[in-house]
Amino acid sequence: MNATFQHQGAGQKIQKELLNDWYQHLEDAPSRGEKVAYLFISGNIGELLQACGLHLVYPEVNALQCGIKKVAGPNILAAEDLGYSGDVCGYVKNDIGMMLGGNKMPHGTQLPKPDLLVCNYAGCATYLRWFEALAEFYDAEMVVIDVPYLRGMGGATKEEVKYVEDQLRELVVTCERITGQEFDPAAYERAIECTVKSEDLWVQVLESAKHTPSPIDAYFEAVFFMAPIYTMRGTQGCLDYYQAVAKEVQERLDMGMGPVAEEKVRIVIEGPPAWPHFRKFWEMFKKWGAVSVASTYSKVGGIWDLGFRHDVSRPFESMAEYMLGCYTNRNWGMRSELIRGYLEDYSADALVIHSVKSCRSFSVGQADLREQFILDFEGPTLFIDIDPSYPLYFAEALVKNRIYAIFVAL
């Protein structure tokens, strides 16, 4: 690394340490008699569960790690042997396949069983089916936090917020029963305070891409940048991480440095990444000097760049608002408005829609979105479909051709 750069890679190093620590604590939890909750990323309530003394497992994160480490294939096949159809969400099959194989992560961590399955059902109906299956296989208790899908364009209503908030308060009682320990409201508030600071920094990182050239790739890089805010929000480690990343980004801005040597095209990407082909896929864009300046997948766990922040004076209510507002819990009218806003605010030249066959929460509506943007948006709209965790689905030549066609046109 050039001697003038002082902060590059700092975030990555911290993230690695945080994750190692996290998994170590998790693995040892049962031996300390501590309890473990499984939950989902979208609209997750990590701060609350941690203040209840629970360790957290995010099966989606495990699935994407298996995807990126290219070990998802055998897991998926194991689940299919059990009877899961080729057409269901690859993440679910990966998780169930991994469970059948002893619940060991690719890096070796032995994941503990769930003492509680918290189905924060925000935006994906598969979440319900996934934890229903785990509840059966592990014989574990399952609680649904029912988050109504938003309708209209005005955001959540008071009644919806109240409904979710009431459920969060009820959940605390369940957690107390499971852990045998009292909920610590002060710890929860401290966590929320920490969360808000991380959220501010995260938005700063995302919005740095408004700059030309963009210092970050808001899709291919952001999916790594987003990990702590979606899994460890509310911890000091998470805040440390975003402080480091903010410096890293600022330094790139100061140096005029970005993810490609020369930024030629600015794109907005909608949809989840193709994990097993992540690098290859990125290369296909880099080759054209294409940089994603905004993406929806980096908002999958929560949206802060529209102004929302957790609020320590209303810790339960603002948590409910957060859950209701996450990306897949928004209807297509809201999603397309968000994307349109990104295209404008980030001066993007093209929209890339990445459709993932087995993830209907994203994919149903994406083709219609393409229709809409072909009609309304002045730049080109590229539509690509791949499965994120199933290595066999990647038709490399086809994807390359499509990308080629659009960038030549640009």
Added chain:
Amino acid sequence: MSRLEQLVQTARLEVEDNEFAVARAWKAEEAGRACVGYFPVYVPAEVIWAAGALPVAVWGGGDKIEVELADARIQSFICSISRSTLELGLLGKLDFLEGMLFSSLCDVARNLSGVWARNFPGTYVDYLHYPQNLKSGAARGYYRDDLERLCGEVGKLTGRTPSDADLAAAIELYEEQRRLLRELSAVRCEEPWRLSLEELQILVRAAGRRDPRRHNAVLVEVLELLPQREVRQKDGVRVVLEGSFCEQPALELLRTLDQAHCFVVDSDLGRGLRWFKEPLSRCGDPWDDLVTAYFDHAEGSVVRHHSPSERSQRLVARARESRADGVMFCTAKFCEPAFYDFVLHKQALDRAGIPYLAVEFEEKMGSFESIRTQAETFAESILFFTEEEATA
């Protein structure tokens, strides 16, 4: 053609009519009437009826429609009902609907609400969120409020604000319909040769298309005629059919099962129209009655979250209650909720020693021969096994 056959034939033509002539005619009869369509599975029809509109089940185009326009808007790996329903809309065949409702059934149904809103900007498009945390003390109140909200929205289309008495009367009407449909299903369960599965399905589905008063009268007449029907008892195996709660298999597929001597004696066909397993309990407040219906009377189905394993236990119980020899999973291609249930159900059936068969269907299927062969083999294997047991 006997009177009974005539009644069924009329219903068949209406169920298969992608022009929805009957609903259009119903609306034209009186000023101020409206029609509100709904995508499967369930809708609180009582609320819509009380507000002066006809709830119309818009459950795909069946095998009578080619998906072309919708192809650009919903990918080919999504279930056919979502694609053909959108096709109906894009072809203008649903232009008589003032409203269209979608629900939290699955990600497809939910996201379709947004696709609909964009493609049909003049229509009232709504999304109904059915609570999934049934244990929460807040869920019933939330649902009740949402029912009232729906009522207000439909009322805007018709200009009517129904009283509690109007809603109670609507509940009465649909309770009568559900009672008649239960009776009809009981005939099928007791003597499958008296009422074919195809006929039963036609009469169930017609309930989603017709003025409930008119259809109730038809059901009453059918039930009076059925005992007099001349029939011959047939041999076959008794099966519970599961997995067709949303997209509906072609009538020919159902006919094929009867021909293969697989007698479906209980099923989730047309689930939304006969979801409640017993008469609703009534408390004097009709809104609360509808809430209780959803929370306490709904049959185990992936349409709603039940406590884990409850659904599978209910399937086993239903198989026992209907004295079924086996279970047939009849699942729409690409129907994710049904696929998830299948794994848990089959494990429960294995534990209970109940044999099962799984087949997949699409709205438009070229041939049912493969399903016929599978059903015949399944029936034979059950019969063989039963004989073996008897001689052992």
